[in-house]
Amino acid sequence: MQSASVVSRPAAPTAAGSADGLRHDWTQEQVEALFALPFNDLLFRAATLHRQNFDPNRVQISRLLSIKTGKCPEDCKYCPQSAHYDTGLAKEDLLEVETVLEAARAAKDSGASRFCMGAAWRGPGKDFDQVLRMVEGVKALGLETCASLGLLNSEQAHQLKDAGLDYYNHNIDTSPEHYAEVITTRSFDDRLTTLDHVREAGMKVCCGGIVGMGEKQDDRARMLQSLANMARHPESVPINLLIKIPGTPLEGVEDTDSFDFIRTIAVARILMPASYVRLSAGRQAMSDEMQALCFFAGANSMFCGERLLTAGNPSPHADRSLFGRLGLKPEGAA
Numbered sequence: 349m350q351s352a353s354v355v356s357r358p359a360a361p362t363a364a365g366s367a368d369g370l371r372h373d374w375t376q377e378q379v380e381a382l383f384a385l386p387f388n389d390l391l392f393r394a395a396t397l398h399r400q401n402f403d404p405n406r407v408q409i410s411r412l413l414s415i416k417t418g419k420c421p422e423d424c425k426y427c428p429q430s431a432h433y434d435t436g437l438a439k440e441d442l443l444e445v446e447t448v449l450e451a452a453r454a455a456k457d458s459g460a461s462r463f464c465m466g467a468a469w470r471g472p473g474k475d476f477d478q479v480l481r482m483v484e485g486v487k488a489l490g491l492e493t494c495a496s497l498g499l500l501n502s503e504q505a506h507q508l509k510d511a512g513l514d515y516y517n518h519n520i521d522t523s524p525e526h527y528a529e530v531i532t533t534r535s536f537d538d539r540l541t542t543l544d545h546v547r548e549a550g551m552k553v554c555c556g557g558i559v560g561m562g563e564k565q566d567d568r569a570r571m572l573q574s575l576a577n578m579a580r581h582p583e584s585v586p587i588n589l590l591i592k593i594p595g596t597p598l599e600g601v602e603d604t605d606s607f608d609f610i611r612t613i614a615v616a617r618i619l620m621p622a623s624y625v626r627l628s629a630g631r632q633a634m635s636d637e638m639q640a641l642c643f644f645a646g647a648n649s650m651f652c653g654e655r656l657l658t659a660g661n662p663s664p665h666a667d668r669s670l671f672g673r674l675g676l677k678p679e680g681a682a
């Protein structure tokens with residue numbers, strides 16, 4: 349068996365490619381050079397790769413639910429749920445299994461193919477069995493299952509896999525260099541260790557980050573390089589635009605240039621051509637035209653529903669209208 353420590357650490361550079369036919373040997377300079385391309389050249393390259401790997405008019409739809417809200421001991425400077433900041437959030441204990449299953453049924457009826465459960469935890473604690481029963485129940489409804497529960501040890505990863513968890517979401521969030529500016533209660537390396545456990549237990553990885561936290565373009569390049577040089581690319585790569593939450597240390601950070609966000613999507617598509625790239629949090633602050641350019645640049649997954657975990661998301665009506673105007677269809681729909 350492959351040792352856990354080589355699963356999500358950068359693969360050794362290979363001149364002649366790799367077993368999966370994808371590159372895992374991007375240098376920082378190469379990724380920065382992609383960011384520096386003229387916008388039209390970058391989007392053309394990304395869109396070309398997108399079409400070679402996916403139907404460009406299909407978008408995978410996930411639905412999120414916060415199964416445990418607020419009072420998180422971690423100090424992530426972007427997060428409304430950290431106990432370190434006063435964001436005025438209504439806190440909730442772990443939801444009952446039946447409440448979660450009701451939400452999952454509604455998500456399925458509204459066209460979602462994956463149901464993602466997020467918990468404001470450093471990692472699972474005493475209520476973990478209840479979460480395992482949620483995973484079993486959601487899986488039994490015929491939905492793909494995803495969970496985002498913070499740091500895991502190897503045993504917890506295996507228990508989730510055995511309960512029927514398909515994907516584990518665990519973001520690296522930013523570059524290794526910028527990480528300590530954003531989070532001090534855990535390290536970039538702690539995240540990689542959890543990702544190793546997730547891979548080793550046989551689950552798919554959902555791993556991405558946030559744009560707009562005061563990082564430089566080079567940090568975005570280093571974040572995407574870190575994802576692409578993992579021994580296996582994450583199957584799902586969420587790219588979040590920071591939602592500026594009043595009360596968090598990042599509430600007043602400077603706006604991100606829309607084109608730089610779209611460039612980040614395009615570079616993610618080029619580095620990880622066979623992965624789903626998710627246009628994740630932050631769509632409420634985007635124009636329809638900006639979202640359309642993100643889809644053109646290679647985004648092919650998104651969250652639908654009025655709410656993400658605690659923050660807002662465009663209404664289902666607005667998303668249906670956007671899909672209609674762009675001729676997009678949810679993946680799996682007729």
Ligand code: SAM
Nearest residue numbers: 426427466467469496498519588589590591629
């Ligand atoms: N506590 C778990 C963890 O940190 O992995 C799971 C939930 S946490 C809210 C999941 C992800 O949501 C974070 O890694 C971050 O990328 C994203 N996120 C949280 N707050 C955000 C915000 N204000 N804007 C954009 N993305 C955000």
Ligand code: DTB
Nearest residue numbers: 466496586628629656657658659
């Ligand atoms: C991810 O990358 N984005 C989602 C999901 N993974 C768990 C969460 C976005 C959260 C946005 C802030 C909120 O709703 O509280």
Ligand code: SF4
Nearest residue numbers: 420422424427430468
């Ligand atoms: Fe907690 Fe996750 Fe929010 Fe960090 S991002 S404060 S770990 S809920």
